[in-house]
Amino acid sequence: MKPEQFKATLTDKLPPLGITNSLAALWYAGKGDWEQAHVIAQDLPTKEAAWVHAFLHRQEGDNWNANYWYQRAGKTMPSVPLAEEWDQIAKGLLGEV
Numbered sequence: 001m002k003p004e005q006f007k008a009t010l011t012d013k014l015p016p017l018g019i020t021n022s023l024a025a026l027w028y029a030g031k032g033d034w035e036q037a038h039v040i041a042q043d044l045p046t047k048e049a050a051w052v053h054a055f056l057h058r059q060e061g062d063n064w065n066a067n068y069w070y071q072r073a074g075k076t077m078p079s080v081p082l083a084e085e086w087d088q089i090a091k092g093l094l095g096e097v
Contacts (some may be wrong), residue, residue: 022048023042023093029056030086047073048093055085 001016006023007030009016015027021044028037034056041053054069059082070077078085089097 003087003094006090006094007087011048012034019050020093022046024050025049025089026055026086026089026093027093029059030090034059051075051089051092052064055082055089058082 010030014022025037025040041049050069050073054066057066
């Protein structure tokens with residue numbers, strides 16, 4: 001799936017079938033359902049999930065916690081707008097980066 005196709009599914013009621021849990025968490029974040037996104041991301045042990053988890057805490061304004069999760073993901077907190085970071089994460093998780 002291409003990032004543009006993934007983003008287009010945000011109008012659907014449920015995330016696309018067959019995507020990873022990290023992408024599902026990002027999808028819920030894109031839908032504005034922070035709680036569901038966090039429930040999914042917080043229990044996954046992967047760097048990809050840590051990246052989404054970091055994004056969620058940055059979105060929440062909890063920069064200390066966000067930095068912890070960015071470190072776990074092997075990333076640094078970006079200075080780009082949240083919408084741009086969402087796109088970057090989608091591209092990364094879909095193998096476009």
